[in-house]
Amino acid sequence: MFTSEIKSKTGEDISILVKLDNHPWSYICECGDASNLTIKEIQNTNAIFISHTHIDHFINFDTVIRHQVGIQRRVTICGPKGIANQVQSKIKGYTWNLVDKDAITYEIREVLSDDKIVVYEIEPPVWELKEICTLSGNTIFEEKSFVVTSTLLDHKTPTLAYKFKENSTTKIDIASSGFSGGKWVKELKDAFENNLDNQIITIENKEYPAQELFHLLHIQKGDTLGIILDHSANTENHLKIKEHFSNTRKVFIESFYKDEDKELAVIHYHSYASMSAKVMKDSSVKEAIPVHFSRKYNENEIEELITEFNLALNSSNV
């Protein structure tokens, strides 16, 4: 299961930290100014996901670099068209003569379309941008136990909305199986996952064809988590959100404006409270969290905005 925590205080820019049970690394979504993001969390980060590079989503990237240089590992940065040059430009604003080549490697995955990703690599001290390969499809990041897919939305500039999806796992209920555990459990799961029906499984000196034991197993569906930042509240974006995030367990979605300011949402290519809630409801998202509010609002107004969001989410006729 994924855990997710907003690292920005009220009034700060957005940054969300994602972790997964039984997985050692953290994942930073958006590099807005976020004083609750710790040095340890930054250093333990395996990949960074940026929706777009408006300053409120990218300003804290300097702090991230500050703490990551020296960790001597590869960190992946995902973002829309232009991200590779923008990462390089930020880095080149500093002097690196005392930093070794192996201090860090950034792999930058730049999404050009919903079907094309260009992969770059960049290393100190020269920070030359090297194109490594091109990927097709919308899987932007992959680990052994989960994948992250993206869909491009329109915010007068392309922005990426990300979905984390944990792989399904095969489980066994030993207590009700009548057997005691042992290495056969893994052998049985492997046989099940690889369709080896006749594989012999030995339990307590007795041999069974694997398929006779498959009834002891069940599939546990993997968890899902979505991050949808700045986007216009328009039909095309909403169709893409519904397609990509249908039935997601938990989604953070930008609700930049209150409903009374929906004209501002149109002018600034943003969404607003009840519309963000509606698209979450239409996508059958189980838990929808409004985030990223305009700085024009005080704390009371933000509370009103969240109330508007929740009313629309729970209303039966929106």
Ligand SMILES: [Zn+2]
């Ligand atoms: Zn923006």
Ligand SMILES: [Zn+2]
């Ligand atoms: Zn923004």
